[in-house]
Amino acid sequence: MPDFECQVSQDGEQQVALMAQDSARADALEVAARQALSTVHGRQREAAASRYKVSRYDIPVRLADGAALLFNSRTRSLILLSDGEAQIYRELAERSAFSGGQVSDRLLLEALVGGGHVVGAMVDEIAVVRDSYEATRGAKGSLTLTIAPTMACNFACGYCFQGLNKPTTKMKPDVQNAIVDFVKAKKDLKSLSVVWYGGEPLMGKDSIFRLSDLLISYCDKHKIAYSAGIVSNAWFLNGEMAAQLYTRRVRWVQVTVDGDRGTHDKMRPLTSGHGTFDRILDNIAEALDQTAISINARVNVGQSNVDNVDAMLDCFVERNFTRRGNFSVYFAPIEASTPESGSAYEERLSRAEFNRKVLALEERARRLGFASIQAPSNGFAGMCVAASHGGYVVSGEGVVHKCWETAHDPSKRTGSIFEPDKLHASVNASLWSQWTPFDNPVCASCKILPMCGGFCAHRFIYSNPAEAALPCPSWKWNTAEYIFSRAKDLGVVSADKWVPEEATVEAKQSGERHSLDTLQAAQARVLDKVSVLHGRQIDSAMLFAGEPALEAVPSHAPTEADRALQSTEP
Numbered sequence: 001m002p003d004f005e006c007q008v009s010q011d012g013e014q015q016v017a018l019m020a021q022d023s024a025r026a027d028a029l030e031v032a033a034r035q036a037l038s039t040v041h042g043r044q045r046e047a048a049a050s051r052y053k054v055s056r057y058d059i060p061v062r063l064a065d066g067a068a069l070l071f072n073s074r075t076r077s078l079i080l081l082s083d084g085e086a087q088i089y090r091e092l093a094e095r096s097a098f099s100g101g102q103v104s105d106r107l108l109l110e111a112l113v114g115g116g117h118v119v120g121a122m123v124d125e126i127a128v129v130r131d132s133y134e135a136t137r138g139a140k141g142s143l144t145l146t147i148a149p150t151m152a153c154n155f156a157c158g159y160c161f162q163g164l165n166k167p168t169t170k171m172k173p174d175v176q177n178a179i180v181d182f183v184k185a186k187k188d189l190k191s192l193s194v195v196w197y198g199g200e201p202l203m204g205k206d207s208i209f210r211l212s213d214l215l216i217s218y219c220d221k222h223k224i225a226y227s228a229g230i231v232s233n234a235w236f237l238n239g240e241m242a243a244q245l246y247t248r249r250v251r252w253v254q255v256t257v258d259g260d261r262g263t264h265d266k267m268r269p270l271t272s273g274h275g276t277f278d279r280i281l282d283n284i285a286e287a288l289d290q291t292a293i294s295i296n297a298r299v300n301v302g303q304s305n306v307d308n309v310d311a312m313l314d315c316f317v318e319r320n321f322t323r324r325g326n327f328s329v330y331f332a333p334i335e336a337s338t339p340e341s342g343s344a345y346e347e348r349l350s351r352a353e354f355n356r357k358v359l360a361l362e363e364r365a366r367r368l369g370f371a372s373i374q375a376p377s378n379g380f381a382g383m384c385v386a387a388s389h390g391g392y393v394v395s396g397e398g399v400v401h402k403c404w405e406t407a408h409d410p411s412k413r414t415g416s417i418f419e420p421d422k423l424h425a426s427v428n429a430s431l432w433s434q435w436t437p438f439d440n441p442v443c444a445s446c447k448i449l450p451m452c453g454g455f456c457a458h459r460f461i462y463s464n465p466a467e468a469a470l471p472c473p474s475w476k477w478n479t480a481e482y483i484f485s486r487a488k489d490l491g492v493v494s495a496d497k498w499v500p501e502e503a504t505v506e507a508k509q510s511g512e513r514h515s516l517d518t519l520q521a522a523q524a525r526v527l528d529k530v531s532v533l534h535g536r537q538i539d540s541a542m543l544f545a546g547e548p549a550l551e552a553v554p555s556h557a558p559t560e561a562d563r564a565l566q567s568t569e570p
């Protein structure tokens with residue numbers, strides 16, 4: 001620190017000059033000066049002696065010219081290190097701890113500390129992330145409701161998690177009223193977030209309209225922030241429907257489009273077998289033209305459509321979707337997440353294959369203005385309705401679940417909207433509350449844990465070797481590519497600086513990925529915790545058998561007390 005030392009030395013010289021003018025006080029002043037210098041030098045030594053370590057959430061990406069990008073998943077800081085700085089950083093990263101005085105480049109140290117790339121040696125970063133995760137998970141004052149006005153659907157997608165045999169019932173007014181009462185009973189509510197879900201929720205549009213009106217009016221009166229979105233197949237989402245929804249504060253729609261016309265119509269036909277592609281695109285165009293609603297097209301990518309996705313993007317371009325309004329695209333793998341997932345078993349690509357292919361698709365979508373996919377999430381991507389303690393999924397019959405993927409299966413319910421006091425009492429409810437990503441070593445050591453948070457609790461709790469739906473998201477598989485792409489978008493690096501050996505699928509910069517074995521171990525951990533909590537052994541067979549097995553009171557051999565009781569009976 002040459003500048004700081006120089007300044008202290010000048011101060012010391014001035015004090016010595018003053019001492020010479022008053023010989024009577026010379027000794028005392030000299031002692032005082034020595035003390036002052038010793039204090040200042042002590043502070044200096046303290047700063048130089050401060051112990052640091054490289055953050056466990058740092059992810060460096062080497063560049064072709066020897067420089068490097070450095071991303072921190074906890075702070076989301078992204079910086080560019082020159083060749084020399086990258087070398088210093090690598091040396092620091094090899095040490096378990098180092099003192100400030102050991103870093104000759106003070107500006108570099110300040111930049112590293114400022115971005116959270118270097119932290120105090122005693123900082124327990126996992127504890128910091130865990131605290132943040134638990135605080136978000138248990139946030140008081142916010143309620144997230146996913147409401148399925150019906151599980152009925154007019155589409156017959158072969159890979160649907162509900163299977164093809166869907167119920168046709170719709171939500172009755174008593175269920176709607178119970179939902180409103182449930183919201184009203186929440187004390188100190190600050191925000192209510194609603195997602196309309198199904199089946200196809202617009203087949204139960206009357207429930208959406210009535211419930212929205214009741215909830216919005218209550219929230220407005222009590223200054224509770226209200227927001228809503230909908231997951232819809234868009235068959236009924238014409239301009240008028242979009243306007244009806246928008247006036248009820250539905251601000252975003254997630255619509256699934258699976259490739260170009262031919263592929264999509266094969267994958268997502270009506271139950272009658274007719275195609276749906278043209279009408280969906282007509283409706284999207286109308287909705288964008290007539291409202292400010294934001295439409296996010298989800299593209300499920302599998303064996304049959306992976307080579308036709310480009311053609312679908314061309315259709316979006318032809319229709320000027322980006323110019324018409326707020327339209328974006330994202331890609332998701334087709335996966336067999338439930339036993340009812342039908343053709344998903346044949347359709348799915350391996351995660352490595354999906355994540356290799358998705359990079360090119362995302363790149364093209366971004367160039368066309370349909371996506372900004374590489375931006376890291378703001379909070380924990382896995383903080384869904386199921387993970388959040390204040391989140392519930394309510395079916396048309398008033399059955400309450402935690403997770404979208406179990407909503408079609410009553411045996412996995414956590415309770416009933418008519419018995420709000422018991423919503424956390426069931427074994428099914430405990431399975432969700434007891435799961436945490438910090439319990440399994442793969443997530444706990446993951447370099448993107450602060451962004452991901454386990455991603456999908458369902459895949460751990462209901463892990464089944466036959467279904468093979470793994471949780472790690474694309475960010476885990478394409479970490480270096482996304483960091484590089486983001487830096488490229490920011491104009492910090494050019495495309496020719498990419499080092500092919502940095503490809504994440506093999507280089508694994510963000511750590512180990514989950515496998516079926518690690519998921520099974522995580523499931524066993526949840527079952528152990530729930531067994532302790534409920535005072536009886538709960539195993540995976542009971543888990544999959546659902547509520548009847550989980551809630552059955554275990555029979556036991558008659559005790560002395562039982563026998564004594566029997567002997568007194570007439």
Ligand code: SF4
Pocket residue numbers: 384385386387402403404405455456457458459
């Ligand atoms: S646990 Fe997974 S499937 Fe269930 S709601 Fe959350 S993200 Fe969706």
Ligand code: SF4
Pocket residue numbers: 437442443444446447448449452453454455456471472473476512513514
């Ligand atoms: S190991 Fe996978 S699921 Fe767990 S936090 Fe990391 S990316 Fe998410």
